[in-house]
Structures are given as C-alpha cells and as structure tokens.
Amino acid sequence: MKTFVGASELAPKTYAWEIDAKGLSVRAGRRRAVDGIDLRLGTGVHGLLGPNGAGKTTLIRALATVLRPAGGSLHMLGHAVGDAGDQRAVRRAIGYLPQEFGYYRRFTVREFVEYMAWLKEVPKKEIPGAVQRAVERVGLADRADDRMKSLSGGMVRRVGIAQALVNDPRILLLDEPTVGLDPAQRLRFRELLKSLADETCVVVSTHLVEDVAAACTDVILFADGRLVFQGTPRELEAIGGPEDIGGSPLDRGYSALLASTDREAGTW
Amino acid sequence: MVRSFGILRTELRRSVAPSAGGVLVLLTLGFLYLISGPWEKGPTMWTAQWTSMALWTRFLLVFLWPLAVGFGALQGMRDHRSGMTELLATTSRPPLSRAVRTAGASALTLTAAFACPVLLGAIHVHTSDGHWHTGWLPLSLVGALSLVAGSVFGMGMGKVAPSALTPPLLAAAALMGTLTMQQAQDPMAGERIVPLRFALLSPANGPVRDVLTTFSASVHAGQVIWLAGLGTTGVALLVAARRRARLAAVSSALAAGVIALAVLPPTSSRTYVVDTVMAAPQCNGRVCVTRAHSSRLPDLVGPAYQALRIMRERLGDQAPLTMNESTVQQAPGTVRPRSRTTLFLYFDDWSVTHARGTDLVRSLIASGLAPTCLSPEDGSRRKIREIAAQSVAVAWATGELEPLPGTLWSRDEAMALAQPVWETLHSRPEQEQRSKIDAMRRAAFSCQGDPLGALTKGGQP
Numbered sequence: 032m033k034t035f036v037g038a039s040e041l042a043p044k045t046y047a048w049e050i051d052a053k054g055l056s057v058r059a060g061r062r063r064a065v066d067g068i069d070l071r072l073g074t075g076v077h078g079l080l081g082p083n084g085a086g087k088t089t090l091i092r093a094l095a096t097v098l099r100p101a102g103g104s105l106h107m108l109g110h111a112v113g114d115a116g117d118q119r120a121v122r123r124a125i126g127y128l129p130q131e132f133g134y135y136r137r138f139t140v141r142e143f144v145e146y147m148a149w150l151k152e153v154p155k156k157e158i159p160g161a162v163q164r165a166v167e168r169v170g171l172a173d174r175a176d177d178r179m180k181s182l183s184g185g186m187v188r189r190v191g192i193a194q195a196l197v198n199d200p201r202i203l204l205l206d207e208p209t210v211g212l213d214p215a216q217r218l219r220f221r222e223l224l225k226s227l228a229d230e231t232c233v234v235v236s237t238h239l240v241e242d243v244a245a246a247c248t249d250v251i252l253f254a255d256g257r258l259v260f261q262g263t264p265r266e267l268e269a270i271g272g273p274e275d276i277g278g279s280p281l282d283r284g285y286s287a288l289l290a291s292t293d294r295e296a297g298t299w
Numbered sequence: 300m301v302r303s304f305g306i307l308r309t310e311l312r313r314s315v316a317p318s319a320g321g322v323l324v325l326l327t328l329g330f331l332y333l334i335s336g337p338w339e340k341g342p343t344m345w346t347a348q349w350t351s352m353a354l355w356t357r358f359l360l361v362f363l364w365p366l367a368v369g370f371g372a373l374q375g376m377r378d379h380r381s382g383m384t385e386l387l388a389t390t391s392r393p394p395l396s397r398a399v400r401t402a403g404a405s406a407l408t409l410t411a412a413f414a415c416p417v418l419l420g421a422i423h424v425h426t427s428d429g430h431w432h433t434g435w436l437p438l439s440l441v442g443a444l445s446l447v448a449g450s451v452f453g454m455g456m457g458k459v460a461p462s463a464l465t466p467p468l469l470a471a472a473a474l475m476g477t478l479t480m481q482q483a484q485d486p487m488a489g490e491r492i493v494p495l496r497f498a499l500l501s502p503a504n505g506p507v508r509d510v511l512t513t514f515s516a517s518v519h520a521g522q523v524i525w526l527a528g529l530g531t532t533g534v535a536l537l538v539a540a541r542r543r544a545r546l547a548a549v550s551s552a553l554a555a556g557v558i559a560l561a562v563l564p565p566t567s568s569r570t571y572v573v574d575t576v577m578a579a580p581q582c583n584g585r586v587c588v589t590r591a592h593s594s595r596l597p598d599l600v601g602p603a604y605q606a607l608r609i610m611r612e613r614l615g616d617q618a619p620l621t622m623n624e625s626t627v628q629q630a631p632g633t634v635r636p637r638s639r640t641t642l643f644l645y646f647d648d649w650s651v652t653h654a655r656g657t658d659l660v661r662s663l664i665a666s667g668l669a670p671t672c673l674s675p676e677d678g679s680r681r682k683i684r685e686i687a688a689q690s691v692a693v694a695w696a697t698g699e700l701e702p703l704p705g706t707l708w709s710r711d712e713a714m715a716l717a718q719p720v721w722e723t724l725h726s727r728p729e730q731e732q733r734s735k736i737d738a739m740r741r742a743a744f745s746c747q748g749d750p751l752g753a754l755t756k757g758g759q760p
Contacts (some may be wrong), residue, residue: 095389122391133382137313149306150390150397158305194386 046109048073049202049232050094054103057086057093064089066256067103076228078243078264079236080285081253087236088130090253091206094234095127108201123152126200130207130236132191136180140171140190143179147194165193168223170216184211192220203233209242221246244281252288259288310404314377319370319450320408323363327416330359342646343507346423348430348591350574353438354507356416360442361477361503367409367446369470371453374405375537379461398537402451409446413439428594432576437519444523445502448530449473452552455536459545477503486512486571486628495570499563500525500556509647510591511626513574521563528555571628578626588624592646599644602656606663607642613696617737619667634746637670654704662704664696665689668736669743669750678707687716688739688750694721695736720754 050072057065064086079087092098093105096118105112107121134143144162153161166175169189174182179190188211195203209217224246227233237243243250243264250267252260260267264281271283275290311317331338331345338345338355345355378384387397417439425431457465483491483498485505491498499518528551535548564570574591581593586603588596603622610618617639625643627636636643642663646652650662669689673682686708694700700721702710724732735754742748 092385097385097388119391122389125389127386127389129385131382131385133384133386135313135377135381135383138309142309142313146306146309147386147390150387150392152391 044109046106047071048106049108050234051106052103055093055100055105056102057089057098058101059086059089059098063101064256065093068256068258070251070258070261072232072234072249074228074230074232075248076224076233076235076246077249077251078247079234079251079253080238080240080243081259082289083238085253086256087253088206089256091127091204091234091236092129094202095125095129095204096122123198124201126151126195126198126203128191128195128205128208132188134179134187134190136178138179139176140166140179140182140193141175143190144194144197148197151198153198161197161199165197168196169193170219185213185216188212189216192223201231203227203231205233206236207238208235209237209239217242240277240279240281240285244279252285254289306400307403307407310400311407314401314404315370315374316404316408319367319374319405320412322370323366323409323412323446324415326366327356327359327363327412328419331355331416331420337506342652343510345507346420346427346429348510348577349421349424349432349435350438350513350577351507351510352417352420352424352429353435353442354504354513356413356420357438357442357502357504358481358506359416359503360445360501361481362474363413364445364449364477364502365470365473367450368453368473369466371405371450371533372457372466372469373453374401374450375454375457375459376461376465378458394538394540395534398454398534402447402454402534402537405450405454406447409450410443413443413446430577430590430593434513434574434576437516438514441519441522441526442502444526444530448526448533449502451530451533451537453533455533455548458537459539477501481505486567489632494565495567496560496563496565499570500559502526509628511574511578511589512571512628513577515564515569515572517562517564518570521559524562525555525559528552528559531555568628573626573628580623585621587622588644588646589626592624595646595652598655599659602659603663606660606667609660609664609696610667614668622663634672635670637744639744642667643670649706650704658704661693661697661701664693665703668692668696669740672743672746676707683708683713684716684749684751685743686713687720688743688754690714690717691721691724691751691754692736692739695724695732716751720751724754 048071050070052068052070054067054069055065056063056067079090081087089098093100094107096112100113108124110117110121112118112121138146141162144165145158148158148161163172166172169192171186171189171193174186179187182190188208192205192208195205209220212220221242224233224235228248235242235247247264250260250262250264251258252267267284268280269284271277271280271285271287275283275286277283277286337343338358343351345352378387453466453469456469479492480498480501481503482488482505483493483495484501484503486508488505499521502522504514532548532552535551536545539545539548577589577591579590580587581590581596583596583600585607586596586600588599607619607622619638619642620640622642622644625636625645635645643666644651651659654662669692671685673679673685686703686705690700690703690713693703694717700717702714724735727735738753739750742750742753
C-alpha cells in the first residue's frame with residue numbers, strides 16, 4: 032500500500048516545542064482555572080495529574096483551542112493560539128478526545144471516524160486508509176460498520192481515541208481516555224500511547240496514577256490551576272517518602288507534593 | 300471530489316433528510332390520491348393541465364413547508380443533542396463547508412420528495428390531453444426552493460435554540476402562517492385577513508380556480524428573493540458562532556422580506572394573470588376555445604353551429620355570430636362578461652362540459668339568448684327563475700319546452716315555473732312573443748330586473 036507523505040511532514044520543524052505556554056491563564060466561567068503557568072512540551076507522552084478541579088480539563092480545552100487564553104501566551108507547533116493566531120493550521124494537526132465525548136448515534140463507526148477525518152481536512156484520497164488504520168489501532172476493525180448507538184461505553188471511548196488519531200496528529204490531547212475501559216483494554220491503550228511517544232506530543236489528563244506510571248515519559252502535576260511539578264515519573268517517585276500516603280512510590284510522590292501545596296478548605 | 304461526495308452520501312443516509320423526504324412523499328401522494336377534493340375532480344383537477352398540476356402540488360406546501368421547517372430544526376439540533384459541539388469546534392474545516400453538506404443532503408431529499416408528485420402528475424397530464432408548455436416550471440421550481448429554504452432556515456433555528464420544543468413550535472408557527480396566508484391567496488377570497496402582497500410570501504398558493512390563470516412573473520421574483528433570503532439566514536445561523544453574527548444572519552431574511560414585499564404585486568389582478576399559452580384561441584370557423592380546452596373543440600363544433608343557426612333563424616341580425624371561450628377572470632361578486640354578438644363559453648359550467656348533442660345545443664342557445672347573471676354554482680331561488688326564463692327562451696327558439704341540462708338546481712321546480720310562462724307566451728302572436736323575448740334579453744344582458752318576469756309582463760303595449 033502506498034503511503035502519502037505531505038510536504039509538511041518532510042519540512043524541518045521551525046519550533047523548539049510542540050506546546051509552549053508562558054504565563055498562560057485560562058478562565059472557566061468566572062474562575063481563573065489555569066493561573067499563569069509556564070509549560071513547554073515536546074514529543075513524548077505527558078501525563079497530566081491532579082485532583083478534581085485542579086484545572087486539568089481547562090488546560091486541555093485551551094490546548095484544544097476550545098477556550099481562548101485569558102492571559103499570557105500560547106504557541107502550538109510554532110503558531111500563536113488566541114485572537115490573532117492561525118487556529119486552522121493548529122487544528123489540522125491536533126487530535127482531541129474531550130472528557131465528555133459526544134457522537135452521532137446513527138453513524139457507523141467508520142462513517143463517524145471518516146466524518147472527523149474530513150473535518151480535520153485529511154486529504155481526500157487518504158481518508159479511507161487513515162480511517163481503517165485508526166479503527167484498527169483501537170481494535171474496532173470488526174465493528175467498523177456497526178452503528179455507534181450499538182456500541183458499549185468502552186467501545187465508544189475507543190472510537191473517541193480513533194477519531195483523535197485519524198489525522199496522525201502532532202499534538203494529541205486526551206482527557207480521561209481510560210474511563211470506561213476494562214483492565215485488558217487499558218493495557219492495550221498504554222501500549223498504543225507508547226507507540227506514539229516518538230513522533231507525537233501526547234497530553235493525557237488522568238486521575239489514575241498507575242496510567243502515568245505505565246505509559247508516560249513525563250509527568251505534569253497540577254493543583255489549583257498552577258503547575259506543581261514537571262519531570263519524569265522516576266523524579267516524582269523520588270519525592271515521596273515512607274510517611275506519605277499511597278500504595279506505590281508514584282502515589283507517595285504525588286501525595287507528598289499535594290500535601291506541600293496550600294490546599295483550600297472544601298477539598299476532600 | 301470523491302470524498303466530499305462520501306460525506307454527502309453519509310449525510311443522505313444518516314441525517315434527518317431521508318426520513319423527512321419519505322414523510323413528505325407519503326403525505327403528498329396520500330393527499331392527492333386518497334382524499335377527495337377539488338384537486339381530484341373537475342376541469343381544474345391536479346392532473347388536468349401542467350399549470351393546475353404545478354399549482355395543486357404547491358397548494359400542498361401548506362403542510363409540507365411547516366414539516367420541512369420542523370425537520371430542519373430537528374437536524375439543526377443534532378450537534379447539541381449528540382454532545383458534539385465541543386469536538387466540532389476544534390476541527391479545522393470551516394463551518395460553512397460542513398453546513399453546506401448537511402443542508403445539501405436535506406435540499407436533495409426534499410427536492411426529490413417534491414419532485415415525486417410533480418413527476419407523477421406530469422405522467423398523468425401527458426397521458427391525458429394536457430398541453431405541454433414551460434409556464435408551469437417556475438411554479439414547481441419555486442415550490443422546491445421553498446422547501447429547501449424552509450428546511451435550512453429550520454436548521455439554523457435548531458442550531459441557535461437547541462431545545463426539544465424548537466422543532467414542534469417552529470413547525471406549528473409555520474403552519475399557522477401558511478394556513479392564514481393560503482386563505483388570503485385564494486383568488487376568490489372575499490375578505491382577506493392579511494394583505495395579498497404579504498400573503499404571497501407563503502409558498503402555499505390557494506386552491507386552483509381555473510386552468511387559464513397563473514402567477515405573474517413578479518410573484519415568482521418576489522418569492523425567490525424572499526426564499527433566498529430565508530435560506531441565507533439559515534446557513535448564516537448554522538455558521539455563526541457569536542451573537543453579533545446571529546443578528547447579522549437574521550437581517551438577511553428581513554432585508555429579503557422587505558425587497559420581496561416591494562416586488563410582489565399588491566392586487567389580485569396583477570397576481571393572477573392569464574396564461575397566454577393556455578389561453579391562446581383555437582378556432583374552427585366562428586367557434587373558438589382556448590388551447591387548454593382544444594380537445595373539446597371537435598365535439599363542440601357541431602352543436603355550436605346548430606345553436607348559432609337556430610338563433611340566427613329566430614333572432615335575425617340580433618343573434619350572436621361567433622362563439623368564444625372567455626378568458627376573463629371573474630372577481631367575486633361580479634357578473635361574467637356578455638355580448639350580443641359573441642356567445643361566451645365557460646368550461647366550469649356543468650351544462651357546457653357534460654351536455655352532449657341536443658342537450659348541448661339547448662344549453663348553448665340558453666347562454667346565447669339569456670346569459671346568466673349568477674354563478675354556475677348558485678342554487679338560489681333567483682337562479683331557478685333564471686333557469687326557467689332560459690328554458691322558455693330555448694323553447695321559443697326550438698318550439699319545444701324541455702328541461703335544460705344542469706345539476707345544481709331542481710329541474711322540476713324550474714319546469715313548474717317555466718311551463719305556464721311558456722304556454723302563455725306560445726299562445727301569443729309572433730310579434731308579441733318577440734317583444735317579450737327582447738324584454739327578457741334586456742333584463743338578462745343588463746342583469747337588471749327579472750328575466751322570467753319580463754316574459755310575462757314585458758313587451759306588452
């Protein structure tokens with residue numbers, strides 16, 4: 032089978048970081064859910080960890096160009112994102128799985144992923160092949176011609192991952208992708224993430240520390256809209272001591288960092 | 300191009316479009332074939348002529364259009380209902396490109412759905428004696444455009460107000476509009492609830508009253524402007540992300556409405572015009588009918604000449620010389636045109652359309668001697684007196700009193716009135732008979748006084 036290689040894929044990169052945020056603030060309603068963070072992410076799998084309400088989803092939505100930055104700057108793939116930014120070029124190169132993934136119930140899996148590929152302006156000739164590859168990667172090739180409404184929750188989540196992958200994105204944003212997946216599916220998903228790490232900047236938001244430990248090259252810990260930690264899983268493990276809460280070294284590192292930040296009343 | 304067709308094909312299969320199209324086809328055909336009404340009988344039935352076919356199928360837009368709007372709204376809500384709004388907002392393809400595919404699928408199915416009865420009607424008209432002309436095409440094209448524009452407008456509204464109430468409320472409001480405006484579009488409407496010019500914004504025309512009139516070009520133009528504006532608003536609402544853009548979108552329909560109202564004709568006479576193709580005279584000597592009824596000419600010529608000859612014998616130079624089908628549109632409450640030299644034929648008159656042979660001869664003589672002042676549908680006491688007077692006049696011309704063909708009045712009653720008048724008249728000297736007949740004709744031609752009374756009293760020295 033021929034694979035088409037676009038000129039953009041052969042061109043040298045003109046940017047140092049896939050995602051480059053400086054003093055980035057993003058509002059969620061009236062609240063400043065992301066509060067002046069500096070973040071530089073290159074290729075690899077970046078696990079975005081943090082308690083509920085920490086601002087993980089708000090950050091991912093800003094990266095997905097759903098929310099506009101309220102302050103600071105955000106560059107993605109070398110393009111400024113925001114009012115004056117070239118959203119279209121960025122959007123062509125991102126894959127996004129929202130936390131609440133909606134879909135057209137009457138479409139088949141193939142039709143749905145095909146539709147998303149078309150919306151992401153995948154060249155027309157490449158769509159059938161790209162759709163087939165994406166569907167195979169999430170193990171749904173045998174259900175490709177079934178209607179979306181006939182799928183289980185876990186399968187729908189996998190279609191969500193397939194549509195995010197279909198344009199071979201250079202930035203892949205996954206918000207809680209493992210919700211609804213059974214343990215075996217979760218293992219395969221982690222393998223999938225590892226296979227993407229060399230060429231793609233993957234940002235995975237999760238509250239499951241073990242997902243990060245198993246699949247991520249990099250951990251970003253987020254609390255109250257601020258960046259608490261960025262480093263490898265090993266470095267996070269090293270922070271935790273035996274007195275910290277948690278069943279694994281990574282858990283203990285996570286607890287240690289969160290305990291050291293000022294937690295507001297009302298958190299659990 | 301292959302892939303964009305693929306997306307359109309997916310939309311054609313998975314959107315609301317195929318269901319909407321199916322419902323519209325079933326309702327239209329069910330209405331035309333299963334429900335009894337003026338569309339399935341008489342000279343103006345939907346399969347009689349091209350124009351009447353186009354007008355009756357457009358008449359059905361009274362409920363098809365609101366349905367198209369409602370289905371459109373349902374389609375417009377799809378992204379919100381599916382929870383897809385956020386994901387779609389992150390895709391690079393311009394929203395217009397997406398809107399065109401979704402709206403295109405609806406446009407194709409609705410046009411096909413509207414074309415179904417039109418094509419069936421075309422087969423009927425073609426196989427019967429309909430006269431081919433292209434004057435009906437704008438009617439059907441505007442009809443199809445109205446469904447597309449209504450559906451796209453509905454989509455825009457569904458997108459802007461994605462509530463479960465939007466489709467039913469929008470469809471109900473549209474139905475109220477089409478019903479009210481259809482009543483006001485009827486050429487025979489007496490009191491109009493809304494001004495005609497405003498009513499013409501609705502694509503659903505009133506019932507078909509005759510086969511010789513059609514909409515004037517300014518009606519088509521005004522409707523196209525308005526519908527194009529409405530459709531543009533729909534597309535703009537589908538694409539608009541911000542409130543200001545939505546307000547701008549609505550302005551397109553408003554502007555189109557204002558321009559359309561300036562273009563649409565204000566009066567009935569400038570709205571409904573004689574269809575020059577269908578009204579072109581087809582003659583056999585001194586007997587002419589319109590092209591719409593040219594198939595009736597062979598059966599008509601014999602009795603027509605016989606009637607003209609008998610009248611000539613009895614009336615001399617007072618007798619009508621020619622016989623023409625009238626193309627004048629009769630406004631409600633007015634009398635039909637009459638002339639002493641030309642006998643005007645009307646094919647909505649049962650006694651002309653259904654009578655044959657000597658019945659037809661007598662019916663024509665009746666119209667020639669004493670043209671009616673009342674509508675053929677009239678069944679009042681005055682109509683019976685008129686018929687009685689005509690019967691006596693025919694008896695005077697032919698020498699024999701016989702009932703006239705007709706259905707909407709009692710023959711016995713008419714004959715009971717005519718019998719004594721005829722016997723008295725018949726017993727009088729020829730000159731007195733003639734002067735009474737002349738008095739009756741004066742009453743009939745002027746529509747003043749009672750023709751039957753004139754036969755008993757009139758002409759007395």
